[in-house]
Every structure is written in C-alpha cells, then in structure tokens.
Amino acid sequence: MRIDLHSHSTASDGTQPPSDVVRRARERGLDVLALTDHDTVAGHRAAIEALPAGLTLVPGMELSCRRGGQSIHLLAYLFDPLEPELAAECARIREAREVRARLTVERLAGLGVPLTWEQVAELAAGSPVGRPHIARAMVAAGAIADPALAFTPEWIGTGGRAYVSRYALDPERAVRLVRAAGGAAVLAHPKAVERGQVVPDEWIAELAAAGLFGVEADHLDHDEEARAHVRGLARDLGLAVTGSSDDHGELTGHRLGCETTPVEVYERLTAAATGAAPVS
Template sequence: MRIDLHSHSSASDGTQPPSDVVRRARERGLDVLALTDHDTVAGHVSAAGALPAGLTLVPGMELSCRRGGRSIHLLAYLFDPREPELLAECARIRRAREERARLTVERLVELGVSVTWEQVAELAAGAPVGRPHIARAMVAAGAVAEPALAFTPEWIGAGGRAHVSRYALDPGHAVRLVRAAGGVPVLAHPKAERRGEAVPDEWIAELAAAGLFGVEADHLDHDEAARRHVRGLAGELGLAVTGSSDDHGELTGHRLGSETTDPEVYERLVATATGAAPITGA
C-alpha cells in the first residue's frame, strides 16, 4: 500500500488541476493521496469527483503558521471544513496572502522587474495567490531562469529585497483549531534548513503537548541526518512519523509518491479523525 499525505493542486500553488493530480497519483501507483492545498479546501470536490478506481483521497489542507518570525506549515487531515472558527481563520489567511502578493509585486516593479498584478492573478487562475505564482511571473519576465531562483534574499525569499511578511496562525493555536474540528494535525517538513524554516525541538515538544499527532520526517527537503533526528524526536514525544512528496506539479518535477507513509501510521491517523472520512474511488 503506497500512501502520499502531502500534495498541492492549482486550487493553491500547484500547477495541475485537482482532477489531474488524482489521476497522476494513480498512474504513479499510489493507493492513498492527501490533497493539502494551502489554507483552502477548494480542490476537494473536484478531486473527489475525478477519483480513479482504487485510489483513496484524504481531504486535507496545509495551514500557514508563524512564530518568532519563522514560517511553520501544519498539515491538517480529515477535519470538518464547516467548523466556523477554522473556516474564518482560513479566510483571513487567504486575504492576507493576496495583500502580501500585491505588495510583493509592487516591490518587484520598484526593483525593475517587469511583472504586473494581472499577470500573477492570471497564473493563479482564481486560486489564492502565492509566492510560487509570483516566481512563475518572474521567470516569464526574464528576471530569473527558474522559479526556485526567486526564493532567495535577492528577490522574494525570507528577508529578501522584495519579501513581505503576512498574517499567519500561531502553530499551537492552529493545532487546537484542527483538533476542535475533528481533524488530525501533522507538522510539515520541520527541519527544512534550506528553506530557512527549521522548527526548534522545544517548539515541536510544545505542539505535541497541544495535540500534535505527528511529524513529517521523510521529505525531500530533509537530508538523512534530519530524517533520523525527526524520527528520534518523534519517538521521544510519542508522535507518529509520516512521509510525503509535497508535490506541486511542474514546480517540483511531478514527484508524487517520491516519499510515502507507513500504512500502520495511516490507519492510526484515520482512526483518530472524527471530522471527515477518506473517499475511495469506485
């Protein structure tokens, strides 16, 4: 049984529609896929309607969090998407995301990059605008050769010349919100040093006390030392360990299934959830 618990579609900053994501997942030999777009559940209905036979969809979301100026990502699975407080926070995050994107575009123009808000919005195609959309616009403008090169101090990376901070949830509050909605929270890529987003061990311990279910250890932004460290910490804190591709389509090289989660962990995750259930293709 092959299980990938972290993927993105064009409902946020992935490049493929949800229907294409689930189709590709089955083609890659996956049995279970979680669709975890940023701060939105907009892709779930489309993905569920296009599920190929034999593939199970886990409705999820990747919540934007921040503490001490550090970006933290929380994966939420099988929560009730109608829970009022969680719904309101997601709407607030999406509004802040658009405000940030508009300001980022303004700063890039001041730096001589020929991008416009209209170009970026067109790339987002109705989804919440994120930095990957801006990075793609920068490639089209000839400012960088590939999207990854936009995420540097030179441009829109953390602390960069065109970087703009935005509203995000405190991760402890986010964990409690997900639990209150009957969902299961897992900390995404907690030791992604190359992103400049490594989460201190003491913070992870605090999140475990707040109700964190697990940590994502097997991720392409973790080297072997980071994976061992996360697994050891998870053992000390009684947390589950997951593995996921964090696929964004073309932006990440269509890597669905490159990292997977143990079936026993998946069964525990499903048994823990009370807000929603997985959906299996006919």
C-alpha cells in the same frame, strides 16, 4: 499500500488541477493521496468527482503558521471544513495572502522587475496568488532563469528585498483548532534547512503537548541526518512519523509518491480523526 499525505493543486500553488493530481497519483501507483492545498479545501470536490478507481482521497489542508517571525506549515487531515473558527481563520489567511501578493509585485516592480499584477493573476488562472505564482511570473518576465531563484534574499525569500510578511496562525493555536474540528495535525518538513524553516525541538515538544499527531520526516527537503533526528524526536514525544512528496506538479517535477507513509501510521491517523472520512 502506497500512501502520499502531502500534495498541492491549482486550488493553491500547484500547477495541476485537482482532477489531474488524483489521476497522476493513481498512475504513479498510489493507493492513498491527501490533497493538502494551502489554507483551503476548494480543490476537494473536484478531486472527489474525478477520483479514479483504486485511489482513496484523504481531505486535507496545509495551514500557514508563524512563530517568532518564522514560517511554519501544519498539515491538517480529516477535519470538519465547516467548523466555524477554523473556517474563519482560513478565510483570514487567504485574504492576507492576496494583500501580500499585491505588495510583493509592487516591490518587485520597484526593484526593476517588469511585472504587473495582471500578469501574475493571469498565470494563477483563477487560483489564489501565492509566491510560487510570482516566482513563475518572474521567469516569464526574464528576471530570473528558474523559479527557485526567486526564493532568495535577492528577491522574495524570507527577509529578502521584496519579501512581505502576512497574517498566519500561531502553530499551537492551529493544532488546537484542527483538533477541535475533529482533525489530526502533522508538522510539515520541520527541519527544511534550505527553506530556512527549521522548527526548534522545544517548539515541536510544545505542539506535541497541544495535541500534535505527528511529524513529517521523509521529505525531500530533509537529508538523512535530519530524517533520523525527526524520527528520534517523534519517538521521544510519542508522535507518528509520516512521509510524503509535497508535490506541486510541474513546479516540483511531478514527484507524487517519491516519499510515502507507512500503512500503520495511516491507520492510526484515520482512527484518530473524527471530523471527516477518507473518500474511495
């Protein structure tokens, strides 16, 4: 069984609609896929309606968190999307994302990038505007040659000239919210050096004490040393270890299934979560 527990669609910052994501997942030989758009479950219904035979969908979400000025991403699985406190926090995060995006576009324009909010919104095609949309719009405007170049200190990378911070949850509180909604939480790509998102081991230990289910070790942003370190830490803390593609469609080269999660970990995950169930 091939299981990918981290993917994105146009419901957030992916380039393919949910229906296309599930179709591609099955074509890539996946048996289980988690749709984990940023701070939203908006793509779940369309994914379920288009679910191909042989593919199981795990409803999920990637929560935006921050501690000490550092961005941290938390994957939430099989939670109750109607749980009031979690739903309210997600709405607050989404509202803050649009404010941030508008300010980012203004800063880029002030730096000489020929970009307007209307251009970025058109590219997002109705999806919540995030930094990947702005990066793609910068390419279309001729400011940079590749979207990845936007995520540097020169432009919109953390601490960059046009970077704008926004509201995000403390990760420990986020873990508790997910658990209160019946879900299971996994820390995404905790040692992603190139992203500037290296989560200290002591923070991971605190999240484990708060009820963290697992950590994502097998991710393309982790080299072999990072993967081994995460696995050792997970063993010491009693956490599950997952692997996934973090696919964003065209933006990441359509890489669904490039990393996968073991069957026994998936079975532990579905047994631990009570807020929702996988859909086949």
